[in-house]
Amino acid sequence: MAKREMICIVCPVGCHLSVDEETLEVTGNRCPRGAKYGKKELTNPTRMLTSTVKTNATLQRRVSIKTSDEIPKGKIFEIMDELNSIDAQVPVKSGDILLKNVCDTGVDIVATTSLDR
Amino acid sequence: MMYDIIIIGGGAAGLSAAKEAYDPDLNILIIEREAKLGGILKQCIHNGFGIHKFNLELTGPEFAEKTADGIADLDIEVMLETTVTDIIQFKTFDLTVMNEAHGEFHLEAKSVIIATGCYEKTRSQILLPGDRPAGIMTAGSAQRYLNIDGYMVGKKVFILGSGDIGLIMARRMTLEGADVLGVAELMPYSNGLTRNIAQCLDDYDIPLYLSHTITNIVGKERLEQIVIQEVDPHFQPIAGTEKTFDVDTLLLSVGLVPDIQMFESLKFAVSPVTKGAIVDQHLQTSVDGLFACGNALHVHDLVDWVAEESERAGRYAKMYVQGTLDTHRQEDVIPGDNVRYVLPHRYDFDSADDSVKFALRSTLKAAKGTFKITQGETLIMHKKARHIAPAEMEHIVVPKEKMVSNAPITISLEVT
Numbered sequence: 025m026a027k028r029e030m031i032c033i034v035c036p037v038g039c040h041l042s043v044d045e046e047t048l049e050v051t052g053n054r055c056p057r058g059a060k061y062g063k064k065e066l067t068n069p070t071r072m073l074t075s076t077v078k079t080n081a082t083l084q085r086r087v088s089i090k091t092s093d094e095i096p097k098g099k100i101f102e103i104m105d106e107l108n109s110i111d112a113q114v115p116v117k118s119g120d121i122l123l124k125n126v127c128d129t130g131v132d133i134v135a136t137t138s139l140d141r
Numbered sequence: 142m143m144y145d146i147i148i149i150g151g152g153a154a155g156l157s158a159a160k161e162a163y164d165p166d167l168n169i170l171i172i173e174r175e176a177k178l179g180g181i182l183k184q185c186i187h188n189g190f191g192i193h194k195f196n197l198e199l200t201g202p203e204f205a206e207k208t209a210d211g212i213a214d215l216d217i218e219v220m221l222e223t224t225v226t227d228i229i230q231f232k233t234f235d236l237t238v239m240n241e242a243h244g245e246f247h248l249e250a251k252s253v254i255i256a257t258g259c260y261e262k263t264r265s266q267i268l269l270p271g272d273r274p275a276g277i278m279t280a281g282s283a284q285r286y287l288n289i290d291g292y293m294v295g296k297k298v299f300i301l302g303s304g305d306i307g308l309i310m311a312r313r314m315t316l317e318g319a320d321v322l323g324v325a326e327l328m329p330y331s332n333g334l335t336r337n338i339a340q341c342l343d344d345y346d347i348p349l350y351l352s353h354t355i356t357n358i359v360g361k362e363r364l365e366q367i368v369i370q371e372v373d374p375h376f377q378p379i380a381g382t383e384k385t386f387d388v389d390t391l392l393l394s395v396g397l398v399p400d401i402q403m404f405e406s407l408k409f410a411v412s413p414v415t416k417g418a419i420v421d422q423h424l425q426t427s428v429d430g431l432f433a434c435g436n437a438l439h440v441h442d443l444v445d446w447v448a449e450e451s452e453r454a455g456r457y458a459k460m461y462v463q464g465t466l467d468t469h470r471q472e473d474v475i476p477g478d479n480v481r482y483v484l485p486h487r488y489d490f491d492s493a494d495d496s497v498k499f500a501l502r503s504t505l506k507a508a509k510g511t512f513k514i515t516q517g518e519t520l521i522m523h524k525k526a527r528h529i530a531p532a533e534m535e536h537i538v539v540p541k542e543k544m545v546s547n548a549p550i551t552i553s554l555e556v557t
Contacts, residue, residue: 031336038334038533074186075316076288076291083177084290085289085291086288090200104316
């Protein structure tokens with residue numbers, strides 16, 4: 025049976041996973057999150073996306089953001105384009121939703137930096 | 142004004158140290174050179190921080206904010222946009238400090254915690270050959286330009302060095318529309334976390350050239366071309382393996398060094414391996430009352446460990462000013478076979494601590510191995526480990542009852 029070898033990216037430990045391509049059984053993981061990741065990587069790979077958006081703040085010229093959940097790997101560049109439409113107005117608070125349901129993924133764009141000026 | 146503790150640096154290390162140093166009866170001051178607390182985490186917008194400390198996967202700015210929130214309600218003074226230019230010690234520490242509001246002035250402290258982080262090696266420290274055009278900078282500088290200031294530093298990019306910042310920037314520049322042509326690494330293995338090879342390079346089909354280095358740089362005003370070559374086991378370029386890349390930007394991720402030049406006047410002992418202070422298990426340097434933690438002490442791969450170590454430094458600095466930190470005769474901690482360094486460098490058998498926590502790095506990559514802790518000929522403890530790599534720091538806690546005598550401790554790695 026064919027196995028796919030991969031490095032788990034769920035956390036910085038970086039377990040070396042081996043996933044059975046038929047049964048989707050995962051070995052080499054040190055936690056349940058690794059098993060979930062290995063399975064998903066063969067069925068529907070997803071990623072967290074972090075980037076920055078425009079702002080009228082003066083303390084820094086960009087506000088960092090993240091997706092509120094993982095997004096399909098294939099949609100990363102489409103979402104990157106969509107981020108250009110955001111202009112975050114101060115005060116920005118970490119956790120603020122800056123864009124809802126980005127590119128119909130059901131996932132929001134969330135600020136990860138607080139800027140009051 | 143006399144402070145009990147001055148913490149230099151308001152990043153993850155300084156903030157964590159402050160939280161644990163806090164006592165309502167102590168005057169504590171954090172000095173930070175930027176306008177916002179958080180240090181380098183502010184520009185590390187990617188996620189993966191805080192899994193060990195908060196059991197959450199946070200981005201850098203979120204980790205910074207959470208750590209800063211931890212001291213927000215405490216009576217700890219913070220001076221922003223303020224730089225320390227010199228420190229000398231008589232009975233207490235005298236700091237020469239500058240900011241726009243007050244110009245140059247002096248502050249006094251009974252104890253100082255060095256939490257100044259690290260800096261990136263530049264082109265001049267690795268002796269890169271060729272022309273000296275614009276477009277060559279450290280990966281961290283490019284990260285700051287992009288994530289804080291909003292400038293793209295180039296369109297066609299090559300990266301030298303596979304440290305984590307280099308890998309993270311390979312992905313980041315790709316996402317922002319740059320063409321990242323490759324990453325070259327001198328060593329036969331990557332210096333970054335394995336997950337970053339997977340999610341930053343493999344995900345975007347960016348080639349990693351192991352055992353390669355740059356042997357020429359071409360460009361008059363702006364960088365135009367670089368040449369890489371494979372190296373032999375003695376790191377000498379192999380003729381005939383040249384590859385040429387047309388690029389406008391070269392990012393360097395070739396190593397980090399504790400940023401402690403400003404403390405030169407104090408003349409504390411520095412490790413030639415870590416380039417940070419030599420410390421005992423209380424993270425106290427060879428100068429009484431001077432503590433060091435975080436990347437200013439030794440370069441960490443995870444901020445979680447920076448925070449944890451710095452909390453200890455804060456706790457011991459507090460004990461020092463309260464007069465409850467007892468230090469006796471100290472013995473050496475020696476890195477044995479296959480171990481590059483161990484911290485602390487010295488330990489105190491008679492101290493009141495229940496255990497000593499060691500942080501160490503191997504010299505080689507190994508699938509499996511056993512760390513052996515010995516005193517003289519006696520094996521006092523061992524710890525099995527998997528996927529050992531120089532890029533991934535190991536921690537070993539040795540309980541006091543395991544120590545057989547007041548003798549040096551050696552930690553070595555046996556590859557199995």
